[in-house]
Amino acid sequence: MNENINKTVEFRDLGRMDYQQAWDYQEKIFGEIVSQKIQNRNLPPTSQTSTPNYLLFVEHPHVYTLGKSGKPENLLLDEEGLKTHHATYYKINRGGDITYHGPGQLVGYPILDLDNFFTDIHKYLRFLEEAVIRTLAEYDIEAGRIDGLTGVWLDHIKQENPRKICAMGVKSSRWVTMHGFAFNLNVDLTYFGHIIPCGIDDKAVTSLHLELGKAVDENKVKALMKKHLAELFEMNLIET
Numbered sequence: 001m002n003e004n005i006n007k008t009v010e011f012r013d014l015g016r017m018d019y020q021q022a023w024d025y026q027e028k029i030f031g032e033i034v035s036q037k038i039q040n041r042n043l044p045p046t047s048q049t050s051t052p053n054y055l056l057f058v059e060h061p062h063v064y065t066l067g068k069s070g071k072p073e074n075l076l077l078d079e080e081g082l083k084t085h086h087a088t089y090y091k092i093n094r095g096g097d098i099t100y101h102g103p104g105q106l107v108g109y110p111i112l113d114l115d116n117f118f119t120d121i122h123k124y125l126r127f128l129e130e131a132v133i134r135t136l137a138e139y140d141i142e143a144g145r146i147d148g149l150t151g152v153w154l155d156h157i158k159q160e161n162p163r164k165i166c167a168m169g170v171k172s173s174r175w176v177t178m179h180g181f182a183f184n185l186n187v188d189l190t191y192f193g194h195i196i197p198c199g200i201d202d203k204a205v206t207s208l209h210l211e212l213g214k215a216v217d218e219n220k221v222k223a224l225m226k227k228h229l230a231e232l233f234e235m236n237l238i239e240t
Contacts, residue, residue: 004040006050006116007233010240011226014058019065019090019101022058022109029054029111030178037113037174051176053116055229055237056109057222060101062087064195067169070097074196085194094179096150096169098195104186104209106221110229114175117233121172125150128181131228132166135183138224141211152183154206163204165211183225184208186215 014022033051040048064075064087075089075098082089087102101107114124129145132152136143143165144156152166166183184207192205208216230237 004045004048004050006053006113007235009053009055009110009112009230009233009235009237011055011237012057012240013222014056016059016061016103019060019063019088022056022060023090023092026056026109026111026178030173030176033111033113033176034174037115037176051113051116053113053235054109054111055226056111057225058107058109059103059105060107062100062102062191064089064098064100065094066091066098067094067096068092069095074098075194076196077194081194085191087191087194092179094169094171096167099167099169099182100191100195101182102187102191104184104188104207104218106183106185106218106225107180108183108225109180110177112177112233114172114177117235119175121170124172124177125168125170127229127232128168128170129166131225131232132181132183134228135221135224136165136208139208139212139216141208151181153203154211161204163206165206165208183221185218185221 036051129152133143143152143154146153146156146162150168151164153162153164155162166181168181170177170179186209187207189205189207226237
């Protein structure tokens with residue numbers, strides 16, 4: 001057994017934070033972990049140190065982000081339109097197409113060294129989805145996956161009115177992850193009308209607020225997500 005395996009994950013709730021500031025914060029942590037892994041490779045096993053893991057929760061002001069494989073034309077606003085809606089726009093280094101972040105949305109950024117858990121990025125994505133699916137089940141909402149599409153969906157079986165409630169986009173290097181998921185809780189869904197979400201123009205977007213017909217306690221959702229992520233990844237989640 002590798003003595004340097006570390007399943008402890010430091011949880012930090014960043015509150016509401018500007019997207020660029022949160023991105024820089026992620027990049028700093030991500031870079032430190034990757035650098036440590038590179039240093040470990042040049043040391044004998046007895047001198048290597050275990051790498052840390054982090055789970056960040058954050059809420060962003062209105063912002064649109066475009067992933068590496070996305071199409072800029074999926075943003076339907078020009079610069080003036082962005083100003084009118086008090087929104088910003090960033091091209092970023094995660095996978096996926098365009099998405100929206102804003103108030104009332106739980107954004108999760110797991111910065112994990114998957115060498116501490118399992119080296120399978122597809123399994124990693126499925127575990128993130130599963131945590132959302134299990135959290136929604138606690139509200140008696142059945143959710144699941146649609147073949148060929150990432151994220152978490154409602155009406156995923158019959159697909160008479162399929163609608164996405166959680167989008168995902170991640171980056172990984174040397175099995176270290178960043179970016180993550182965006183779970184719509186009390187979010188203003190009209191902002192999704194200014195993009196073709198994730199490049200998909202034939203399916204709707206929804207929120208927990210809309211599905212329940214009432215606002216939800218966001219702190220309760222955060223607690224449930226932490227619980228399910230900890231169970232799925234068998235992590236020791238600590239608050240720092």
